[in-house]
Amino acid sequence: MAKKVLTVDDDPDVRLFTTTVLEENGYVPVEAGNGEEGLQMIKSEHPDLVILDVLMPRQSGIRLYRELKTSKALANVKIIILSGIAKKTFLRSQQALTEFGESPVPEPDFYLEKPVEADVLADTIRKAIG
C-alpha cells in the first residue's frame, strides 16, 4: 500500500511542489495550510511522514514539532522540516523553549532549507520512510 505524506505549509506553491514530487514517487499526498490544521490532519489521516514548514499562520512548525515530539501517541511520526528558517534558528528556538521550562525535544532527523530541488526532497523522503 502506498505511503501517505502530509505537507503542512501555508504557501500553496510549496504544497503544489511537494504534492507533485510525492505523486511522481508513488506516495499519497495530503495537505494542511497551518500548524493547527496540520495537527488535526495528523490525528485524522495518520500519515507515515509529515513535511513541515516553520513560519506559518495560526501555529508555527516549531510549536507543532514540539507538540508532536512531546505527545506519547504522536512522538514517532516521521518529520522532514522544509523551511526558509535556518536549522540553527530552529534548534536555538527549541533550546530557548526548553530553557523557559518546557520539555526538551530531540533534533529533527531531516531538515531541508528552502528552496529545495525535487530530487533532494524525493531522496530525503525515501530515507525517512522508504
Add this chain to the structure above:
Amino acid sequence: MEIKKLMFVTKFEDLGYEAVQALLSLRKASLEHIVFMNVIEREKVAMQRGVGYKKEEAVRLKEAANIRFIDWAERLFEQGMEVGVYIQIGSLEGEVAKAVRKEEADLVVIGRSHKTAMEQFYSGSTVTGIIRRVAVPVLVYKPASESPFSLGKPFERPLLATDWSPASLRAIDYLLPLKPLIQEVSVVHVADEKEIEGSSAMQAQQIRKDTKRRLEELCARFEAAGIAARAHVYVGEPEPEIDKAARECQATMVVMGTSAKMGWVERFIGSTPREIAEKSPFPTLLIPPERR
C-alpha cells in the same frame, strides 16, 4: 484583557524591527506570539491596459516582504517567541480585519497613515478604517526618532486621555494587566473652554475640582492594582492639549477610546483619536467601543 498575540502590520518604510524590539517589553506582561503582516496594495499589481496583471511584480514584492519577515522571525524564534506571517495582496483594512479574526489577535500595531489629506477625505483614514473593522485595540506606533520620550519602552508612562466615553473607560481594563511594564499612568481630561466661558473664577475652579475628583476615581482603580497614577485637568482644544499633556507628563504613549462614528461623519466633523493617532509624535493606543 491580556495581550498574548499581537499583529504587526508594516509597509517596512513606516515600521521596522526596532519597533518590534520595543514591543517585546510586552513579554513581561503576557505576550507570546507576534504575527507579521504586509499588505501589497492591489493597485501596485492590478490589471492595467496593455500590461495585464503584473504577476512578476507581485512575486517580487511578496518575496521581498518574505525575506524581511524571515529575518525578523528568526530573531524572535531564537528568543522562544511564537511567530506567524501573512503577506497578502488586497486592501489594507480588509486584509488586516480578516487576519485579525483568523488569528484572534489581541492588539494590532500599525504605522501612521501615509494617505494625503485629500485621500483621507475621499477614502477615510487607514487607522480609523481598521479600528472600525476590528474589535481589538489598535496601536499606532511612531518611530522612536519622532517620539520625544519613547526610549524604546512605549508602555512605561502611558497617558490615558478620557472623555468619559465607555471606550476610554474600557482602556483602564486594558492597561491594568500591563502593570509589570508601567511606571506611572497619567489620567487626563481636557475640559471644553466653553464650559468655563463666562463663569466666575469660583465656578471655573469648581469645574476643575469636579473633573479632578472624577479623574481621581479612575486613578484609584489603577492604584488598587498597584499602578501609580496621577490626575491632570487641561482646558482647551482636545488635540493640542492632549499633546501638551503628553509632553508635560513625559508620556511614552497616549491611550484613548474611540467612538463607533460612521466613516463619512468622521470625514466631515473630524475625530480627536484619529488626529492624535496620525499627527501626534506619541505612539497612540486606540481602544474600540465594546461590540455587541
